[in-house]
Amino acid sequence: MDADFIAQILFSAIKTGTPLLFIALGEVICEKSGVLNLGQEGMMLMGAVVGFLAAYSTGNMAFGVLAAMAMGCVMSLIFGVLVLHLGANQVATGLALTIFGTGLSAFVGSDFVGKTIQGFNPIPIPYLSSIPYLGKILFEHDLLVYLSFIMTVLIMYVTNKTRLGLTLKAVGENPNAANAIGIKVLRVRYLAIMFGGAMTGIAGAYMSLVYTPMWAENMTAGRGWIALALVVFASWRVGRIMLGAYLFGLASIMHLVLQGFGWTISTNLLAMLPYVATVFVMVIISADKFKEKLLAPRSLGKPFDPRHMA
Amino acid sequence: MMRIQARTQPSQLMTFVSPLLAIALTLIFGCILFSALDKNPIEALHVLLITPLSDGYNVGEMLVKMCPLLLCAVGLSLCYRANMWNIGAEGQLLAGALGGSAVALAFGDSTSALALPLTLLAGVASGVAWSAVPTYLKLRFNSNLILTTIMFNYIAFYLLVWAVNGPLRDPDGYGFPESAMFSDQTMLPILVAGTRIHLGILLSLLSAVVAWFILSKTHLGFQVRVFGSDEPAATYAGFSSKKLSWFVMLLAGALAGLAGVCEVTGPIGQLVPNVSPGYGYSAIIVAYLGRLHPLGAIIAAIFLAVLYMGGDLAQIQMNIPTAVIGMFQGVLLFFLLACDFFIRNRLVFTHQATA
Numbered sequence: 215m216d217a218d219f220i221a222q223i224l225f226s227a228i229k230t231g232t233p234l235l236f237i238a239l240g241e242v243i244c245e246k247s248g249v250l251n252l253g254q255e256g257m258m259l260m261g262a263v264v265g266f267l268a269a270y271s272t273g274n275m276a277f278g279v280l281a282a283m284a285m286g287c288v289m290s291l292i293f294g295v296l297v298l299h300l301g302a303n304q305v306a307t308g309l310a311l312t313i314f315g316t317g318l319s320a321f322v323g324s325d326f327v328g329k330t331i332q333g334f335n336p337i338p339i340p341y342l343s344s345i346p347y348l349g350k351i352l353f354e355h356d357l358l359v360y361l362s363f364i365m366t367v368l369i370m371y372v373t374n375k376t377r378l379g380l381t382l383k384a385v386g387e388n389p390n391a392a393n394a395i396g397i398k399v400l401r402v403r404y405l406a407i408m409f410g411g412a413m414t415g416i417a418g419a420y421m422s423l424v425y426t427p428m429w430a431e432n433m434t435a436g437r438g439w440i441a442l443a444l445v446v447f448a449s450w451r452v453g454r455i456m457l458g459a460y461l462f463g464l465a466s467i468m469h470l471v472l473q474g475f476g477w478t479i480s481t482n483l484l485a486m487l488p489y490v491a492t493v494f495v496m497v498i499i500s501a502d503k504f505k506e507k508l509l510a511p512r513s514l515g516k517p518f519d520p521r522h523m524a
Numbered sequence: 525m526m527r528i529q530a531r532t533q534p535s536q537l538m539t540f541v542s543p544l545l546a547i548a549l550t551l552i553f554g555c556i557l558f559s560a561l562d563k564n565p566i567e568a569l570h571v572l573l574i575t576p577l578s579d580g581y582n583v584g585e586m587l588v589k590m591c592p593l594l595l596c597a598v599g600l601s602l603c604y605r606a607n608m609w610n611i612g613a614e615g616q617l618l619a620g621a622l623g624g625s626a627v628a629l630a631f632g633d634s635t636s637a638l639a640l641p642l643t644l645l646a647g648v649a650s651g652v653a654w655s656a657v658p659t660y661l662k663l664r665f666n667s668n669l670i671l672t673t674i675m676f677n678y679i680a681f682y683l684l685v686w687a688v689n690g691p692l693r694d695p696d697g698y699g700f701p702e703s704a705m706f707s708d709q710t711m712l713p714i715l716v717a718g719t720r721i722h723l724g725i726l727l728s729l730l731s732a733v734v735a736w737f738i739l740s741k742t743h744l745g746f747q748v749r750v751f752g753s754d755e756p757a758a759t760y761a762g763f764s765s766k767k768l769s770w771f772v773m774l775l776a777g778a779l780a781g782l783a784g785v786c787e788v789t790g791p792i793g794q795l796v797p798n799v800s801p802g803y804g805y806s807a808i809i810v811a812y813l814g815r816l817h818p819l820g821a822i823i824a825a826i827f828l829a830v831l832y833m834g835g836d837l838a839q840i841q842m843n844i845p846t847a848v849i850g851m852f853q854g855v856l857l858f859f860l861l862a863c864d865f866f867i868r869n870r871l872v873f874t875h876q877a878t879a
Binding site: 431439480485493500 | 609611658661665666667668670671672674675676678679682683685686689690805806808809812845847848849850851852853854855857858861862864865868869
């Protein structure tokens with residue numbers, strides 16, 4: 215157990231936490247607008263399979279990521295039409311999206327199981343990557359990890375410092391009041407949902423192009439759901455989402471850490487760890503009923519029908 | 525010109541028409557998809573919907589698939605009526621399969637008459653335990669039930685995989701991740717010779733009838749119904765939300781656990797990693813399609829079971845990937861949610877409109 219080993223573990227925690235970060239960043243925008251999209255797992259799988267197919271057939275990684283983003287948007291639009299225009303229950307529609315995405319991704323990808331691609335190469339950032347330890351942990355990643363850094367800062371800025379962030383908050387906290395001052399509530403919600411879809415698409419592409427450059431059925435293994443818990447864990451705050459994503463990343467690679475201590479535990483038991491950790495965290499975070507009510511966007515999960523406002 | 529108008533009362537008629545409309549739309553979607561895949565759509569639909577019902581053996585196989593779907597869906601229907609978003613039927617089913625298998629294997633070749641009852645009981649108890657923890661966490665710590673039950677699905681799956689690779693692995697099984705075959709004493713009796721129709725199927729139908737009775741004829745069921753339709757009224761009437769939540773969740777856990785143990789002691793006969801092809805998730809669709817009504821769930825479970833079996837047949841006979849069925853299930857739920865729009869709204873033609 216030395217400093218190099220710890221740096222290696224933290225490097226891997228960031229890599230493993232990155233897809234969670236992408237999803238949670240997208241979902242937090244969606245939830246701030248008052249919409250709960252439980253379809254993350256399905257959108258992520260579709261992003262993964264479409265990203266892989268696009269990258270595999272064109273040999274262009276960037277095209278794969280763009281295709282995954284577009285797919286995520288399309289999936290989230292189905293969700294958007296159902297919950298925003300047809301007033302369908304958000305929980306049930308989100309579940310439908312996950313069931314649909316799981317089935318469709320397995321169907322679309324059935325001819326591509328077991329094929330591999332080169333994947334994204336890590337790009338060490340000049341100068342920064344030569345900082346002892348910190349360089350190894352933060353600046354020897356691939357492009358998508360850097361993109362996640364940028365998106366975190368960007369979203370933090372937009373939600374806290376701009377008019378756009380305020381509009382989003384108004385729609386999520388009190389859609390009737392937002393509507394009264396002329397904000398197009400449904401339009402804001404559509405855009406927020408689509409942004410979430412695009413981010414989850416990137417997370418899917420990250421799985422099939424970077425994390426394990428291949429496609430396998432259900433390869434996301436519940437990460438979409440863990441990311442949903444992460445948003446609650448972070449109390450809808452962007453900075454905490456980043457920290458939480460890396461903590462979950464660490465929990466997922468615990469077997470590496472334990473091997474470092476010379477322990478060996480069944481990998482199947484260790485595979486439970488991220489899920490157990492999620493339950494554990496949910497309990498700690500939500501135990502204070504008052505606090506959660508205070509922090510959650512007030513109209514979260516509730517439909518808004520502009521016709522009732524006329 | 526057409527216009528959409530909110531109904532003052534939800535439409536009773538549309539509540540029943542909506543699932544049929546959704547099924548019809550899903551089949552049209554299927555025809556388009558099969559045509560795009562260069563498969564004859566009529567032939568595909570025939571294999572998917574008619575062949576599973578074509579002879580006694582196929583009907584038996586269809587009923588074998590209906591059993592876990594129905595058991596899970598009956599429990600979920602009650603949960604959703606009481607606003608308990610239990611997505612954990614899959615994990616509770618796996619827990620039931622695991623707990624039941626542990627007891628069945630412990631009996632070994634014993635000829636004790638208690639072997640089967642205790643095995644089933646262990647399955648039910650495991651399902652109950654697997655649903656009790658998230659319920660407790662929700663009621664005591666206010667944690668999100670959807671997310672905890674989903675996490676418990678994954679935990680149950682890895683626990684099961686660990687068990688078939690570890691303590692429950694068949695010592696003479698050449699290292700395959702499977703348990704030994706159960707003895708005849710711990711297997712569910714077959715009801716119709718020449719088929720695989722087992723006692724569990726009867727139990728699943730019975731559970732739907734009992735749940736219907738509880739829901740529509742008892743005070744407890746009345747409370748569940750009031751809770752689902754008007755929570756403030758239920759609270760005003762002094763109904764205990766906690767008690768009802770425990771009741772529906774433990775019942776759902778028991779039924780899903782029974783589904784799991786019936787799978788391993790019925791059609792499978794041993795514990796394997798892939799006990800369930802996602803029955804617990806499909807049961808959510810069954811519950812909705814059956815309008816959260818236990819008797820409706822019977823019809824919906826039969827439909828989904830036909831689809832499952834048709835999917836297997838379509839792969840063998842027409843080389844259509846079975847993953848198509850998962851996609852159909854999602855599409856079906858989408859169409860159902862969309863059609864339900866017309867329970868609360870209606871189309872009006874402007875020249876008739878008075879408003």
